[in-house]
Amino acid sequence: MWNIPIKTEGYTWIPTTVYAGLPPSAVYAGNDSDGTPIYVGRAFFEGQQLPCKVMPSKNAAYVSYAGKEHFVSNYEGLSGHGFSWVASGHGHVPPGAVLAGNDNGEPLHIGRAHFQGSLTPGKVHRSHACLYIPYGGSEHSVKSYEVLVGSQRSNWVSTSAYVPLPDGAILAGNDVDGTPIYVGKAFHEGDLIPAKVIPSKNVAYVSYAGVEIAKHQYEVLCNGNVSWVPSGHGHIPHNAVVGGNTASGETLYIGRTHYMGSLTPGKVHPSHASLYIPFNGAEVPHKSYEILTEN
Helix, strand or coil, rough: CCCCCEEECCCEEEEEECCCCCCCCCCCEEEEECCCCEEEEEEEEEEEEEEEEEEEHCEEEEEEEEEEEECCCEEEEECCCCCCEEEEECCCCCCCCCEEEEEECCCEEEEEEEEECCCCEEEEEEEEEEEEEEEEEEEEECCCCEEEEEECEEEEEEECCCCCCCCCCCCCEECCCCEEEEEEEECCCEEEEEEEEEHHHHHHHHHHHEEEEEEEEEEEEECCCEEEEEEHHHCCCCCCCEEECCCCCCCCEEEEEEECCEEEEEEHHHCCCCCEEEEEEEEECEEEEEEEEEE
8 A cells, every 4th residue: 555656636645654765756844953854744543644744864754643742654755846835823724725634534734833943744633723743752732833735726616505614615705794705606597607605604695687696506616726816897817717607608707895894706707897796685796806816
């Protein structure tokens, strides 16, 4: 099992051992307190798949688990390019964060933090609202940290209003009561239309022919390295995220705007030179808006 590369879009996890040296294009994470370079890995321990710190010059890799730092000899090294470390904290994981394992089914991502003269990677445990790092024989929790973000593109995940929000869902804004809204899309009358997804209310909405329409089967946009870019009057940046199409074949894009105390996403309709948002039962047009782009 230790010689089959495991491919994830944009990067690869390569099975190896601490005695075999680093895989090619290993991802640098930081340094130990004595200056020893540390690289990104993951390993199985006690039935869980956990991010680990890999120190090839010491023939060692370590995971943190149940309050302790544990040595592992077999691990997978992360190989690839185009990564970045994004400041975060308190369990938050930014879009595009590299998935590195799980703990009893909860996804774990890769973080790092300065600690006692080191820059040490570990596991971001969202439900615990912290990063755990293995250091000096113990597992240490850190509230402020950086998260490793990959170069993979965003993807659409089919889901419904009756199941939990998919991992890595992209936040679009908020309803008037502060409820988070996520990016989605759904079919209606032959159109595939960008949608506002409100998980806490078990619903998504699209706008069509002047009306806001509820949907309970839809897709949610997840992961990727995305930005909201100011735009307007139907202008579409070259790297705008495609959010659907009309029945006649016109491409629709994902926009958002502030309206009545909300930050609401909707469909950018280029031939209409407008963003349309679903709001309070109606389809509301806007000429100035932000549009979602891939970085």
